[in-house]
Amino acid sequence: MELFVWALDSEVKSLHRHNVRLRIIGDISRFNARLQERIHKAEALTGNNTGLTLNIAANYGGRWDIIQGVQQLAVQVQEGRLRAEQIDEEMLSQQICMHELAPVDLVIRTGGEHRISNFLLWQIAYAELYFTDVLWPDFDEQDFEGALHAFANRERRFGGTDSGVDNA
Numbered sequence: 001m002e003l004f005v006w007a008l009d010s011e012v013k014s015l016h017r018h019n020v021r022l023r024i025i026g027d028i029s030r031f032n033a034r035l036q037e038r039i040h041k042a043e044a045l046t047g048n049n050t051g052l053t054l055n056i057a058a059n060y061g062g063r064w065d066i067i068q069g070v071q072q073l074a075v076q077v078q079e080g081r082l083r084a085e086q087i088d089e090e091m092l093s094q095q096i097c098m099h100e101l102a103p104v105d106l107v108i109r110t111g112g113e114h115r116i117s118n119f120l121l122w123q124i125a126y127a128e129l130y131f132t133d134v135l136w137p138d139f140d141e142q143d144f145e146g147a148l149h150a151f152a153n154r155e156r157r158f159g160g161t162d163s164g165v166d167n168a
Contacts, residue, residue, distance in 0.1 A: 001031065001035055004035060004058065005035055012046065015042075015046055016045050016046050018051060019049045019051030020046060020049055020053070020054050021048075021049040021050070021054070022042050022043055022053075022056070023053055023054070023055045023056070024039050024042075024043065024055075024056050024057075025056070025057050025058075025065075025098060026057055026058045026059040026061075026064075027060070030059055031058075031059070055098060057119070061118045061119075062122065063121065065097050065121070066092075066121060068095070069096045070092065072095045073087055073091065092122075096122045098120075103123070104120060104124045105128065105151070106130060106147065106148075106151045107119075107124050107127050107129050108130045108139075108147050109129065109131050109132070110132055110134055110136045111135050111136060112133040114131050126156075126159055128151050130147045130150055132146075132147070
C-alpha cells in the first residue's frame with residue numbers, strides 16, 4: 001500500500017496538469033485512513049478534469065460491485081423512497097462503479113488467460129473480449145493495434161442474434 005500512496009503523491013499532479021480525471025474504483029473502506037485520505041484528495045483535485053478518465057481498480061471485484069449496488073437500492077426500499085418492483089436494470093446500473101462512463105466496448109486480456117476473473121462483471125455484459133498470450137509488460141503498440149483490428153472486424157450484436165438467424 002505504501003507504493004500506492006507514493007504513486008498517488010508523485011503522479012496525481014501530473015495527471016491534473018494533463019487534464020486527466022482520476023477515479024479509484026473498489027472498496028477503499030478497507031484501506032488505512034492515510035491511504036483513503038490520499039485517494040479522496042487525488043479524486044477531488046482531478047474531479048473536474050475533462051481530458052480523459054483514468055480508472056484504477058483497487059480492492060475491486062465485480063461481485064462486490066453488484067452487491068454494493070443492490071445494497072444501496074435496498075436501503076432506498078427500506079427508507080420508503082423506492083418500491084422493490086420499481087428496480088430495473090437501469091436503476092441498478094446507476095449504482096455500479098463507472099456508471100457515468102460509456103459502456104465498455106473491448107476487454108483485452110493479456111498473459112494467455114481466458115477468463116474475466118471477477119472484473120467489471122456488469123459493465124462488460126456486451127463488451128467484446130480479446131485474449132492474447134502476450135504478457136502485460138510486453139504488450140506494445142503493435143499488439144494494441146492488433147486488438148483494435150480484431151475488434152473492428154467483429155459484428156457487434158449486444159446480446160441479440162444476427163439478422164440471418166430465424167428468431168421464431
